[in-house]
Amino acid sequence: xxxxxxxxxxxxxxxxxxxxxxxxxxxxxxxxxxxxxxxxxxxxxxxxxxxxxxxxxxxxxxxxxxxxxxxxxxxxxxxxxxxxxxxxxxxxxxxxxxxxxxxxxxxxxxxxxxxxxxxxxxxxxxxxxxxxxxxxxxxxxxxxxxxxxxxxxxxxxxxxxxxxxxxxxxxxxxxxxxxxxxxxxxxxxxxxxxxxxxxxxxxxxxxxxxxxxxxxxxxxxxxxxxxxxxxxxxxxxxxxxxxxxxxxxxxxxxxxxxxxxxxxxxxxxxxxxxxxxxxxxxxxxxxxxxxxxxxxxxxxxxxxxxxxxxxxxxxxxxxxxxxxxxxxxxxxxxxxxxxxxxxxxxxxxxxxxxxxxxxxxxxxxxxxxxxxxxxxxxxxxxxxxxxxxxxxxxxxxxxxxxxxxxxxxxxxxxxxxxxxxxxxxxxxxxxx
Amino acid sequence: xxxxxxxxxxxxxxxxxxxxxxxxxxxxxxxxxxxxxxxxxxxxxxxxxxxxxxxxxxxxxxxxxxxxxxxxxxxxxxxxxxxxxxxxxxxxxxxxxxxxxxxxxxxxxxxxxxxxxxxxxxxxxxxxxxxxxxxxxxxxxxxxxxxxxxxxxxxxxxxxxxxxxxxxxxxxxxxxxxxxxxxxxxxxxxxxxxxxxxxxxxxxxxxxxxxxxxxxxxxxxxxxxxxxxxxxxxxxxxxxxxxxxxxxxxxxxxxxxxxxxxxxxxxxxxxxxxxxxxxxxxxxxxxxxxxxxxxxxxxxxxxxxxxxxxxxxxxxxxxxxxxxxxxxxxxxxxxxxxxxxxxxxxxxxxxxxxxxxxxxxxxxxxxxxxxxxxxxxxxxxxxxxxxxxxxxxxxxxxxxxxxxxxxxxxxxxxxxxxxxxxxxxxxxxxxxxxxxxxxxxxxxxxxxxxxxxxxxxxxxxx
Numbered sequence: 001x002x003x004x005x006x007x008x009x010x011x012x013x014x015x016x017x018x019x020x021x022x023x024x025x026x027x028x029x030x031x032x033x034x035x036x037x038x039x040x041x042x043x044x045x046x047x048x049x050x051x052x053x054x055x056x057x058x059x060x061x062x063x064x065x066x067x068x069x070x071x072x073x074x075x076x077x078x079x080x081x082x083x084x085x086x087x088x089x090x091x092x093x094x095x096x097x098x099x100x101x102x103x104x105x106x107x108x109x110x111x112x113x114x115x116x117x118x119x120x121x122x123x124x125x126x127x128x129x130x131x132x133x134x135x136x137x138x139x140x141x142x143x144x145x146x147x148x149x150x151x152x153x154x155x156x157x158x159x160x161x162x163x164x165x166x167x168x169x170x171x172x173x174x175x176x177x178x179x180x181x182x183x184x185x186x187x188x189x190x191x192x193x194x195x196x197x198x199x200x201x202x203x204x205x206x207x208x209x210x211x212x213x214x215x216x217x218x219x220x221x222x223x224x225x226x227x228x229x230x231x232x233x234x235x236x237x238x239x240x241x242x243x244x245x246x247x248x249x250x251x252x253x254x255x256x257x258x259x260x261x262x263x264x265x266x267x268x269x270x271x272x273x274x275x276x277x278x279x280x281x282x283x284x285x286x287x288x289x290x291x292x293x294x295x296x297x298x299x300x301x302x303x304x305x306x307x308x309x310x311x312x313x314x315x316x317x318x319x320x321x322x323x324x325x326x327x328x329x330x331x332x333x334x335x336x337x338x339x340x341x342x343x344x345x346x347x348x349x350x351x352x353x354x355x356x357x358x359x360x361x362x363x364x365x366x367x368x369x370x371x372x373x374x375x376x377x378x379x380x381x382x383x384x385x386x387x388x389x390x391x392x393x394x395x396x397x398x399x400x401x402x403x404x405x406x407x408x409x410x411x412x413x414x415x416x417x418x419x420x421x422x423x424x425x426x427x428x429x430x431x432x
Numbered sequence: 433x434x435x436x437x438x439x440x441x442x443x444x445x446x447x448x449x450x451x452x453x454x455x456x457x458x459x460x461x462x463x464x465x466x467x468x469x470x471x472x473x474x475x476x477x478x479x480x481x482x483x484x485x486x487x488x489x490x491x492x493x494x495x496x497x498x499x500x501x502x503x504x505x506x507x508x509x510x511x512x513x514x515x516x517x518x519x520x521x522x523x524x525x526x527x528x529x530x531x532x533x534x535x536x537x538x539x540x541x542x543x544x545x546x547x548x549x550x551x552x553x554x555x556x557x558x559x560x561x562x563x564x565x566x567x568x569x570x571x572x573x574x575x576x577x578x579x580x581x582x583x584x585x586x587x588x589x590x591x592x593x594x595x596x597x598x599x600x601x602x603x604x605x606x607x608x609x610x611x612x613x614x615x616x617x618x619x620x621x622x623x624x625x626x627x628x629x630x631x632x633x634x635x636x637x638x639x640x641x642x643x644x645x646x647x648x649x650x651x652x653x654x655x656x657x658x659x660x661x662x663x664x665x666x667x668x669x670x671x672x673x674x675x676x677x678x679x680x681x682x683x684x685x686x687x688x689x690x691x692x693x694x695x696x697x698x699x700x701x702x703x704x705x706x707x708x709x710x711x712x713x714x715x716x717x718x719x720x721x722x723x724x725x726x727x728x729x730x731x732x733x734x735x736x737x738x739x740x741x742x743x744x745x746x747x748x749x750x751x752x753x754x755x756x757x758x759x760x761x762x763x764x765x766x767x768x769x770x771x772x773x774x775x776x777x778x779x780x781x782x783x784x785x786x787x788x789x790x791x792x793x794x795x796x797x798x799x800x801x802x803x804x805x806x807x808x809x810x811x812x813x814x815x816x817x818x819x820x821x822x823x824x825x826x827x828x829x830x831x832x833x834x835x836x837x838x839x840x841x842x843x844x845x846x847x848x849x850x851x852x853x854x855x856x857x858x859x860x861x862x863x864x865x866x867x868x869x870x871x872x873x874x875x876x877x878x879x880x881x882x883x884x885x886x887x888x889x890x891x892x893x894x
Contacts, residue, residue: 019769019821023466025507029550029571038479038526039453040461040506049471053460058471064457084765 004057010098011055014091018055021048021086027078032361032379033071033372041068044078044088051095066099071372073365073379074233075328076268089333090276093232097280100235113231113239120225120246124171127198131165138164142415145407158373161411163199163404170201174208176222183215184308189256190220191247191270191297193227193263195400203400206427207262207300213430214308221250227266229273230366241281244274244290252289258307259297262423264327264399265366268334271297299330301340301398301422310426312345319351322425323392325383325406326359327399340398340422347429350394355386362397364405376405384409387417394418396425435475435519439496443478446488451527453477462515462522465508466569467856468772468820474501474515479524483544483641486528490639491608493521494885501887502635504546504574509773510854512581512634516888523639525576532642534559539647540599540616545576545640549583552645562650564591567850568761576640582632584850586757589808590680590716593850595631597646603630603638606881616644629876634852635887637880651716654682655726656750659711659733659741660704664688667709668784670736671807674713675780677732679725684808685712685757688787691764691802691815698763701756707739711807712757714750760804761815767800768817772829776836778845780810789839790814796835797828811849837863858893 011018027044028034040046047069053059072092079088105113116123138148138157147161170192181187188211196203211218225246231239247270251259261267275294278287304310324341331337337359344352363369363379383406387395395406395417403419410417435454444452453459454476463471475498480486493500499516502523506513515522525546532542536559543552549570553563566585567573573583579601584593600614613626630638661667667686674681687695687710696703703710711733715725726743733741744750765771778786787803790812794801805812814836818829837847837860847857847864862870873892877884888894 015821016769019819022765022771023464025466025505025569025572028505029548038524039458041458046461049464050457050460053463053471058463058473059456059460061456064455068457068461083762084771085762 004060004062007062007098007102008055008057010102011051011095014051014094014098015055017087017091018048018052020084021045022084023049024083026081026083027088030077030081032073032075032077032363033375036375036378042071044082044086047072048086048088048091051091062099062103066096066103069096069099071375073328073361073363073368075361075365076332077328077361080332093273093277094280096233096235097237098235101237105234105236109234109236113234113236117226117231118239118242120223124169127165128169128172131167134164142411144416144418145410146419147407147411159412160373161408163407165198166201168201170197170204171222171224173201174205174220177218177220179217179219182212182217186215186258186308187217187219187256188303189251189254189259190218191227191251191259191261191266192220192224193261193266193400195404196262197224200400200403200421203262203421203424206421206424207260209427209430210300210304210423211308214304214310216308219254219256224250227269229265229269232273232277233366237277237281240277244282245286248286248289248293251293257296258303259293260300260303261297262300262398262400262421264299264330264334265401267297267299268329270294272333299334299336299339299398301343302336304423304426305339305342310343310346312342313348315345315351316348319349320394321351321353321390321392322394322396322420323353323355323387323390324358324422325355325362325387325395325397325402327397327402328361330398331359340396343422343426344396347425349429349432350425353390353392355390357382357386362402362405362409364401366401369405377409380405380409381413384413388413392417394420394425396420396422398422440476442492443476443489446492447478447480447485451479451481453479462503462506465506465511465513467509467511467514467854468770469511469514469855472514472517472520474520474522477522477524479527481527483528486523486525486639486641487604487608487610489523490604490606494606494608494883497883497885499885499888500639502576502580502639504577505548505569505572507569507573508577508581508854509775509851510848510856512852512854512887512890514855525574531555534561534647535616536561538616541645541647543575543643543645545574545643547575549573549575549578556647557650560650561647563597563645563647565594565597575643575645579631579640579643580633580635581852582850584806584811586683586685586806588806588811589684590682595628598627598631598643599646600644601627601630602641604641605638606883606885610641611638614644632852634854634890636877636890636892637886639886651682653719653722654714654716654750655722655743656712656714656753657726657729657741657743658753658756659713659738660707661709661711661737662707662739663737664709664787665784666737667711668787668807670711670733670738671783672781673732673736674729675808677728679715679728681713681725681729681808682716683712683714684806685804686710686783686807687712687757687760687804688802690800691760691804694767694802695756695759695763698766699755699759701752701759703756704740710756712753757804764802764815764817768819770818770820772816772818772833773851774814774816774833774836775805775811775849775851776814776840776845776847777809777811777849778840778843780807782843782845783807783810783812785843786812786839786845789843790836793832793835793839797832799828799832801832806849809849810845853891855889858889858891861892
């Protein structure tokens with residue numbers, strides 16, 4: 001098995017990280033997937049052990065290890081709770097890249113990532129045709145959450161209540177702009193992110209409105225590429241690299257104070273994953289550009305409250321109640337939890353009530369939801385039960401991926417709950 | 433050698449098809465626990481969803497001579513849930529998670545073995561009751577595992593350990609027969625005290641079904657404090673003096689200088705990095721008694737030469753004291769790739785001698801050892817920081833572990849306060865006890881488990 005030895009050598013590159021896991025098993029307390037299945041191979045300790053054992057050739061089937069490795073939300077709950085500080089998400093992304101390089105990318109993923117995602121112009125044009133057609137296949141089921149379901153049996157859609165593509169994406173609704181610094185003296189670059197652009201353009205519009213009200217000039221370039229995390233989490237480093245470079249082209253060396261996004265996953269990816277992967281995939285000049293950009297990257301809610309001075313106001317008696325879900329990539333990856341809440345409290349017509357387990361994962365996990373819908377749904381059902389227990393009419397969060405999942409769960413559990421981004425709720429208050 | 437397909441099908445018939453795992457990757461993920469030992473692949477993993485099927489799985493293993501290792505959360509630090517080398521079957525309890533009842537009138541609870549310790553303690557607290565045993569892994573550890581290992585924790589000094597809370601249990605023998613021992617009453621002298629035999633038996637004598645646990649009323653008040661000492665001897669004498677003054681703190685923890693410095697580097701909590709020892713103390717009980725005890729402890733620490741003592745004024749300050757202690761293992765674990773957590777225990781009067789022995793051993797083998805632990809009950813956690821991939825270093829670690837055991841035994845102590853004997857320490861057991869003890873134990877084992885299928889190789893060796 002000379003070939004397995006080659007794989008073992010490749011895994012040797014991450015051995016220093018793998019060995020930092022002391023097998024204490026504390027990750028079992030926080031892993032949403034393990035919480036549903038109770039299987040050791042689903043929790044971080046198990047996955048790290050499998051990688052070590054594949055590296056030492058104690059186990060010999062890399063396909064099984066790859067499959068177990070993909071049963072992960074990449075939510076980072078384990079890393080945030082790890083007593084010995086194992087960089088779990090970093091390890092998993094590298095390991096997925098190594099196993100994909102060894103086994104190869106599936107034909108479907110090759111088509112989606114390399115044929116489509118890596119070509120932002122084509123991706124945008126193709127999806128611009130979709131909104132008009134999706135009504136043929138889907139019907140609206142919950143007006144509050146804005147979800148639809150399949151009109152007829154579809155193996156891809158299953159019983160999901162999903163958000164359809166917006167009639168017009170943000171890049172058609174909001175023209176590219178390159179404004180000078182505003183009254184605040186700040187100039188802010190906005191990174192839209194795919195889900196905000198194509199499903200929740202109103203979140204992008206709210207971000208623009210909020211920045212403008214706070215006196216920040218906005219740099220919004222056209223032709224933005226995906227942040228790369230869907231490709232990287234499938235181990236496709238080639239597409240990831242291409243997307244990062246396309247974004248560097250637009251954002252590196254531009255004079256702005258901060259790069260903000262309304263997507264927790266995009267923020268965490270640019271801020272942490274780009275620099276973490278830089279050593280393996282980028283040359284020195286690119287690494288410097290990535291480091292500079294990462295240092296300036298932050299979440300829209302955090303920037304509005306921490307830098308642009310948005311503060312909570314007194315709540316009116318007639319206020320609607322809203323509860324807030326912490327996106328994993330915001331709270332656990334970036335430590336941002338109070339800022340989105342403050343942003344919601346800055347709207348006098350809203351009263352924030354806390355749900356229990358607000359910082360437990362919603363179960364979306366990007367493509368995890370596509371591959372493991374049953375587990376994703378079980379985790380999401382617990383989330384929506386916690387949301388419903390508060391009696392709030394609005395479920396707020398600060399990541400469009402969480403919004404997709406919560407909208408599906410809200411709709412399937414009887415509907416009637418609006419799902420909003422914190423910045424949308426804040427921007428609503430500006431016009432009310 | 434793989435198991436016959438027909439036999440795997442029999443397990444699937446009993447436990448359900450989705451509860452039987454045979455894939456290489458799944459088997460490999462049950463080949464280890466939290467001890468630094470070589471992994472061993474089981475031949476099969478079964479996850480019964482009912483106690484009834486747990487009993488039938490046990491019987492089927494015995495009928496076919498398959499060595500069975502019960503596994504809860506796999507946090508064992510002595511290799512207790514590493515399966516047998518040939519045809520090992522790992523039986524998971526983490527689908528058996530029912531808290532059957534919590535009785536607030538008679539102060540007990542009935543639980544299935546897979547209930548997580550911290551979740552159970554929280555459920556008891558919701559009903560106004562207190563389950564004191566708090567092993568370091570309580571956020572994930574299972575009650576079945578706690579009973580099998582007789583797990584301890586920070587509150588051992590005042591509240592005792594797991595065995596002090598087991599009122600009764602039911603367990604399956606190798607034939608799958610249900611055996612009942614103890615009960616729901618404070619007093620119960622019916623038959624052999626089999627519960628006493630089964631607690632701490634590390635899965636070698638039976639497979640637990642329902643466990644009956646004692647609950648107590650929670651203390652009304654608590655006060656925490658941190659005392660700083662310039663010498664380890666002074667700190668140890670303060671521990672002895674507190675006990676001699678007839679005060680029994682709920683928690684009485686010690687940290688050595690290396691641990692203090694490492695925690696401070698990690699958490700910047702403002703710990704005195706020049707101090708040779710810290711005592712972290714909490715007294716609890718009735719509010720008036722707590723105030724009085726706290727005053728006395730403060731006076732005693734000062735008299736024994738504490739360079740400073742800080743009494744927590746509120747919940748936030750109290751939390752800060754315990755954060756320092758909770759950070760100890762985390763901080764130490766980050767220093768080097770491999771963390772070997774030992775639990776040699778000595779009579780508390782011997783703590784200074786044991787601390788000196790640990791320093792000598794660290795110097796002799798040029799190893800990094802940080803020590804913290806439960807000073808009140810003499811249960812220390814010398815933590816060796818190393819890299820198991822470095823063979824030369826690992827040889828030294830093994831020699832050092834041997835010497836740590838020697839030192840503890842010489843001081844009248846024990847091999848293990850709370851982590852168990854498992855695979856890691858079985859060859860040492862005769863040194864602490866006697867040849868007769870091993871033979872007697874082996875006779876019991878042979879009588880109850882003639883084919884030696886119940887977690888073979890643990891405690892008394894093969």
